[in-house]
Structure formats: structure tokens, C-alpha cells
Amino acid sequence: MTNHFSTVLNSQQYEAATTLEGPLLIIAGAGSGKTRVITHRISTLINSGIPLSSILAVTFTNKAAREMMGRIRLFNQRKKLNDLTVCTFHALGLKILIKFGDLLGFKRNFSIYDQTDKQSLIKELIRELNLESESTDTWQISALFSAIKTSLKSWNEDIQQYRALFNEYNTRLKLLNVVDFDDLIVLPVKLFDSFPDSLSYYQNKFQHIMVDEFQDTSSRQYELIKLLAVEHRSICVVGDDDQSIYSWRGASIENIAKFERDFPERLEIKLEQNYRSMRNILIAANSLIANNKNRKRKELWTKGGDGDHIQIFFPEDERQEADFIADHIHSLAIRQRIPLNQFGVLVRTNNLMRILEEAFRRENLPYRVSGGLSFFQRKEVKDIIAYLRVLANPDDNTNLLRIINTPRRGIGKKALESIIETAEKNSCSHFSAIALIAEKEQTAINEKMRESIGSFYNLINQYREKILSGRKMAPVLQSLVEIIEYRAFLFQEYQKSATAKLKYDYNVLGLIESLAYYENDPDNLEPGLFNYLNMISLANQEDSTEENDQHKINLMTIHASKGLEFEVVFIAAVEKDIIPHIRSQESGEMNIEEERRLFYVALTRAMSKLYLSAAATRKKHGKVIETEPSPFIAELPEELLRIQEKEVPVTPDQADRYFDDLKKLLPVKPRFDTYWPKSTVLANFLADLIG
DNA sequence: GCATTCTGTATTTTT
DNA sequence: TACAGAATGC
Numbered sequence: 001m002t003n004h005f006s007t008v009l010n011s012q013q014y015e016a017a018t019t020l021e022g023p024l025l026i027i028a029g030a031g032s033g034k035t036r037v038i039t040h041r042i043s044t045l046i047n048s049g050i051p052l053s054s055i056l057a058v059t060f061t062n063k064a065a066r067e068m069m070g071r072i073r074l075f076n077q078r079k080k081l082n083d084l085t086v087c088t089f090h091a092l093g094l095k096i097l098i099k100f101g102d103l104l105g106f107k108r109n110f111s112i113y114d115q116t117d118k119q120s121l122i123k124e125l126i127r128e129l130n131l132e133s134e135s136t137d138t139w140q141i142s143a144l145f146s147a148i149k150t151s152l153k154s155w156n157e158d159i160q161q162y163r164a165l166f167n168e169y170n171t172r173l174k175l176l177n178v179v180d181f182d183d184l185i186v187l188p189v190k191l192f193d194s195f196p197d198s199l200s201y202y203q204n205k206f207q208h209i210m211v212d213e214f215q216d217t218s219s220r221q222y223e224l225i226k227l228l229a230v231e232h233r234s235i236c237v238v239g240d241d242d243q244s245i246y247s248w249r250g251a252s253i254e255n256i257a258k259f260e261r262d263f264p265e266r267l268e269i270k271l272e273q274n275y276r277s278m279r280n281i282l283i284a285a286n287s288l289i290a291n292n293k294n295r296k297r298k299e300l301w302t303k304g305g306d307g308d309h310i311q312i313f314f315p316e317d318e319r320q321e322a323d324f325i326a327d328h329i330h331s332l333a334i335r336q337r338i339p340l341n342q343f344g345v346l347v348r349t350n351n352l353m354r355i356l357e358e359a360f361r362r363e364n365l366p367y368r369v370s371g372g373l374s375f376f377q378r379k380e381v382k383d384i385i386a387y388l389r390v391l392a393n394p395d396d397n398t399n400l401l402r403i404i405n406t407p408r409r410g411i412g413k414k415a416l417e418s419i420i421e422t423a424e425k426n427s428c429s430h431f432s433a434i435a436l437i438a439e440k441e442q443t444a445i446n447e448k449m450r451e452s453i454g455s456f457y458n459l460i461n462q463y464r465e466k467i468l469s470g471r472k473m474a475p476v477l478q479s480l481v482e483i484i485e486y487r488a489f490l491f492q493e494y495q496k497s498a499t500a501k502l503k504y505d506y507n508v509l510g511l512i513e514s515l516a517y518y519e520n521d522p523d524n525l526e527p528g529l530f531n532y533l534n535m536i537s538l539a540n541q542e543d544s545t546e547e548n549d550q551h552k553i554n555l556m557t558i559h560a561s562k563g564l565e566f567e568v569v570f571i572a573a574v575e576k577d578i579i580p581h582i583r584s585q586e587s588g589e590m591n592i593e594e595e596r597r598l599f600y601v602a603l604t605r606a607m608s609k610l611y612l613s614a615a616a617t618r619k620k621h622g623k624v625i626e627t628e629p630s631p632f633i634a635e636l637p638e639e640l641l642r643i644q645e646k647e648v649p650v651t652p653d654q655a656d657r658y659f660d661d662l663k664k665l666l667p668v669k670p671r672f673d674t675y676w677p678k679s680t681v682l683a684n685f686l687a688d689l690i691g
Numbered sequence: 692g693c694a695t696t697c698t699g700t701a702t703t704t705t706t
Numbered sequence: 707t708a709c710a711g712a713a714t715g716c
Binding site: 060062088089090091114115138139140181184185245246248249348349351374405408410411412413414415452493537538557558559560578579582583584598620621 | 692693700701702703704705706
């Protein structure tokens with residue numbers, strides 16, 4: 001098989017895929033066949049007799065991990081690949097904590113807090129510590145804590161006042177038996193520092209390591225991977241400094257330099273041949289990114305043809321823009337028979353997606369969105385998950401507070417106060433306090449309150465027992481949702497927006513379904529509540545539901561498009577203050593380069609057709625704002641651009657004439673005498689057909 | 692304790 | 707526009 005590679009890989013790719021010893025740095029330009037190289041390399045490792053269990057491949061998203069696994073399976077159909085580890089950094093951190101977390105004082109059933117949980121906890125602590133006088137923007141504080149944990153920031157003068165809160169936050173996490181996202185990376189490093197045996201366990205286990213999207217690893221992630229690799233030094237990292245778009249999350253191009261320093265004996269391979277885009281698109285992308293000073297020199301080239309010009313469209317407003325995109329997709333899909341899943345519509349921010357969705361729905365174009373709020377983060381889904389979390393780990397105060405009166409069960413402000421007070425007095429969790437109240441050990445409380453609290457206590461206990469019994473969990477959850485009358489609660493809560501209610505119903509049932517799917521999956525070796533909750537903490541929508549649908553347009557943020565490619569790409573709202581985003585310009589020069597890289601990533605997703613649009617006005621917070629085109633447009637070579645005229649619909653007279661001509665071509669006389677094409681698309685299609 | 696109304700704010704990108 | 711949190715009334 002190894003020799004077979006040489007015919008499908010170019011010489012650089014071949015060298016990258018077959019160099020199995022020692023550190024390897026692959027600088028892989030956009031569309032240079034990076035994923036192919038990685039999967040080939042893993043297959044080569046496998047075929048050379050290296051045990052699967054000693055191979056670790058780290059990817060950036062779950063989706064990428066799944067795709068990679070799929071491709072490896074294609075190459076190795078005969079083999080069972082269960083022992084192969086292909087996962088994200090966070091999933092790796094989780095695995096490590098599950099195995100050795102007890103050394104750091106975590107119980108087995110720890111749960112993972114996402115941003116929302118984290119912010120609620122911070123809010124709660126601010127209340128407890130009476131810090132309300134300080135700036136209590138939990139959003140900012142949460143970001144600060146992340147920056148501190150990942151060593152992006154250190155305690156300087158102006159943030160000293162949050163130090164106590166930060167310490168309390170961490171103490172509390174441990175008390176609640178909970179970790180946050182940053183902990184998944186930071187704690188394993190800490191573990192390895194304090195317990196060398198755990199480190200050598202993993203150093204011996206993972207003797208061959210690969211890291212994809214290396215330009216987007218954070219310094220802490222790099223630290224983790226370096227610890228693992230430093231002994232056997234068989235580490236291969238693949239990345240492209242021009243596509244580094246996650247510096248706000250701690251990613252740093254510096255890591256490439258660090259890698260060069262830490263592994264001086266490395267071999268470096270550059271992949272510069274692009275197999276994805278037509279030449280015009282590539283030249284435009286090259287000329288844009290050349291404006292960045294801070295980069296490794298590299299120039300993508302292609303053997304492919306020039307292809308079309310890059311089309312630019314300047315609609316009046318965002319509605320016209322959306323219609324333009326929808327019309328064009330429709331028309332290209334029909335005239336050139338391009339399947340809908342070959343269209344990518346990219347935007348800078350999530351809120352730009354809605355108007356496009358509406359246009360697609362108007363034109364009856366099926367679409368799929370990725371990025372944006374994950375299924376598991378929707379409010380009603382989170383509510384039900386909060387129940388599961390409490391069942392799994394009753395000490396999880398944050399989630400307990402979330403569900404204790406949702407749906408309302410008469411445990412209001414007063415009752416909550418006495419619960420929290422009792423908890424403080426006995427220095428125990430809220431749930432234990434509830435137990436004390438329910439079992440009448442805590443006397444000073446009114447009976448009606450005790451009754452409400454008591455029945456909640458019984459509910460949790462009863463269902464905790466049921467769901468941990470080892471029998472199927474989904475029916476238990478189903479019955480829980482029914483017994484708390486969650487459906488009625490949603491109906492009441494959302495009676496104003498009629499569509500919401502259906503949607504919500506769908507989401508809640510979707511969650512139960514997802515649980516059923518999870519526990520009935522034969523490939524799932526260790527089902528169980530804890531594993532399920534961990535899984536969904538790290539997963540997002542695409543990971544759980546619909547797979548690559550053949551007939552859907554892909555609508556997503558530019559960030560979410562990384563690693564993907566489409567025959568036709570539309571980039572919407574290529575406007576000043578959106579690309580580059582206004583908030584990125586607030587702090588410093590470097591950010592404009594990242595925004596440029598982001599636009600570069602967007603451009604290089606396109607294979608043969610690329611459309612940019614910039615509306616003259618755009619509604620923002622209900623107000624119409626005048627906009628300007630993005631300054632990045634001026635960085636593209638002018639001769640490669642075409643300003644797109646609006647498609648003029650044919651007049652009814654013309655349409656009639658076309659239809660008459662068309663009738664003459666038909667062997668049978670149609671039953672209709674006139675035809676009145678209403679949509680531009682149809683009319684133009686008709687015109688096209690007749691010539 | 693709960694529902695309704697009013698007010699302010701918008702906070703980019705995601706594991 | 708859209709959503710959360712506070713304030714008010716039952």
C-alpha cells in the first residue's frame with residue numbers, strides 16, 4: 001500500500017506521509033491536501049506495525065476528528081480501529097482527568113461547566129461575597145478568568161480586585177466537583193507536573209503524536225502536547241500560519257517558533273501546491289495575505305485553470321443581499337446543476353445568518369447552519385440537561401439552582417434564601433441543605449415551603465435512583481420531563497411566539513432522542529450518564545444530529561468553515577467594521593492581521609466560483625446604518641474582480657414570447673396557453689433554455 | 692410567589 | 707430587534 005501512495009501524493013506530500021521518525025513540521029497551505037497527508041501518514045504508521053493504541057491524533061474540532069477517523073477507516077477497512085485515539089485537545093484532557101483526576105481530588109462523576117454555567121457560578125459568588133460594588137459584568141470576568149488560567153494574562157494592578165473572586169471560583173469548582181473548559185487543558189498539565197508517574201504513563205502510551213491545525217493551538221495546549229512528546233520525539237504537527245484565526249482563544253503562531261526551538265532536529269516540509277481553487281481565486285488570496293508582515297513566506301500555486309473572475313455585488317440593503325444570494329444559488333443550481341451542498345455561504349458573525357435563512361426559506365432552498373448556538377446550549381435543552389446533571393452530581397449547585405424552580409414549583413426567593421443559608425451554616429452543598437430541610441432537621445422554616453422543597457427532594461432522589469439503575473435512561477428522562485410538566489411550562493412561557501413553542505418541543509424531544517441514540521449505539525463501549533454528559537459538554541449540534549446532507553446549502557460563520565471547501569462560495573457583508581470586525585480593531589495592530597487571515601480563510605474555501613457582497617445600508621439593533629465596503633476588497637487585484645449587475649427579470653411580454661418559442665420545441669401541445677413566470681430565476685432559466 | 696411591563700443594552704469568532 | 711433583569715401589581 002505504501003508504494004501506492006506515490007502515485008496519488010506529490011513528492012512533498014509523500015515525504016510528509018512516509019517520514020515516521022522524529023519531529024516533523026508540516027507547513028500546509030490552504031487546499032494543499034493536508035488532511036490527505038495526515039490520514040496517509042497514520043495509515044503508514046498502522047501498516048508499519050505500530051500498535052494503534054500508541055497513536056494519538058489531535059484535531060481542532062470533533063467534526064474534524066470524526067472525518068479523519070472516517071478516512072482512516074477507508075484505508076484500513078479490515079482493521080478494528082477502536083484503540084486508535086483521534087480526538088480534540090479538550091477530549092484528550094477529559095480522558096486524562098477521568099483516568100487520573102482523583103489524584104487532583106476530583107470524584108469520578110465530575111461535570112463540565114460551559115460559559116453559561118460558569119457565568120452563573122460567578123454571579124452567585126459575587127452575591128455571596130458581596131462584591132456587587134465592583135464591576136460585575138460576568139461576561140468580562142469570565143473572559144478574564146479564562147485568560148488568567150491559560151496564562152494569557154497575569155495579575156496586574158487593574159485586575160487585582162478580582163483575585164479573591166478568582167480564588168473562590170476555583171475553590172468552589174472543586175467543591176462542586178466540577179471543571180470548566182480551561183481546566184480540561186490546564187489540569188492535565190498540572191497533573192503531569194505534580195505526578196510524574198501519570199506523565200510517563202501517557203508518554204509510553206502515546207509514542208506517535210500528530211497535531212492538526214497546529215497554528216490554532218494555545219500555549220497551554222502546546223505545553224500539554226510537548227510534555228507528552230518530549231520523550232519519544234515522534235511528533236508531527238501540521239499547520240498554516242496564514243490560517244491562524246483563534247488568537248482570541250489563546251492560539252499563538254508563536255507555537256510554531258516554539259516547536260522549532262523545542263525540537264531543533266525537526267524536519268520541515270512545505271506544501272504549497274493547491275488542489276482546490278482555480279487560479280484567479282488563488283492569486284486574489286495570495287495578494288491579500290501578502291499584506292501581512294508577520295508570516296512565513298509561502299506562495300500557493302496551482303496547475304488548474306484561471307477560472308471565473310471574482311464577482312462583487314453591492315446591494316442596497318441586507319434584504320436585497322440575501323435575496324441576491326438565494327436567487328443566484330437557485331439559478332446556479334438549476335442552470336449548472338451544482339448540488340446544493342456545494343454552496344458555502346459565509347458570514348463574519350452569527351447574527352448575520354438570520355436574514356439569509358429567511359431568504360432561503362422564501363425561495364424554498366434547503367440549508368444547514370453550522371456554528372452558532374449549539375443544540376445543547378439552547379435554553380430548553382440546557383434546562384433538561386441541568387436535571388440530568390443534578391441527577392449525576394447532586395452537589396452541582398449551579399445546575400440545581402437552575403432547575404429548582406423551573407418549571408415553577410413554589411420554591412421562590414424566600415425558600416431559596418433559607419436553602420442557601422442552611423447550606424452555609426452547615427458548610428454543605430445546596431442539595432444536602434435541601435435534604436436537611438426536607439427531613440425536618442432544619443426546623444425554622446414554614447411548613448408550606450418545607451412541603452415544596454420536600455417534594456422536589458423526593459423527585460430528585462427518586463429519579464436519581466431510576467436513572468443510575470443501569471436500565472435504559474431515555475425512558476426515565478422521558479417520564480421525568482412529563483412528570484415535571486415541562487411541556488406545559490414551555491407553552492406558557494412562549495405563548496407569545498407561536499413558532500417557538502413547536503421548536504422547543506422539538507428540541508426537548510430531540511435531546512431525549514439523542515440520549516436514546518447514545519445508549520443504543522453498539523459502537524459505544526461505555527454508555528452511562530456520566531459519559532453521556534461529558535460527551536455533550538464537548539459536542540455541538542453537527543456532532544450529534546444530521547450528517548452531510550446532499551441537498552443542503554451550507555450557511556456558517558467563517559470560523560466554522562475552516563477546513564471545508566465548496567464549489568461556490570458567497571461571502572456576505574464584506575463591509576467595513578464587519579470584516580475586519582470593529583471589535584477587533586480596538587486593541588492593536590496584530591488584530592487586523594488576524595482579520596485578514598480570517599478573510600483569507602474565507603476566500604480559500606472556494607473551488608471555482610467566488611462571490612463577495614457588501615450592502616450599502618444594514619439594519620443594526622433595529623436602526624438602519626450606512627456602511628462601506630471592506631478595505632480588504634482593495635487588497636485584491638482589481639483585474640480579477642467583476643462588479644456584478646443585478647439580474648434583470650424579463651418582462652411579461654418577453655416571457656410570453658419565450659414560452660411560445662418553447663412550445664414550438666415540444667412534440668405535444670401543452671395544455672396551458674400562457675405561462676407567467678413570477679420569479680426572476682424561472683424567467684431567466686426559460687430565457688437561457690431557448691437561448 | 693408569580694405574571695406582566697418596563698428598561699437598558701447590544702458585547703466576534705468556539706472547545 | 708431581541709432578550710435579560712428590575713420593578714410593579716395581583
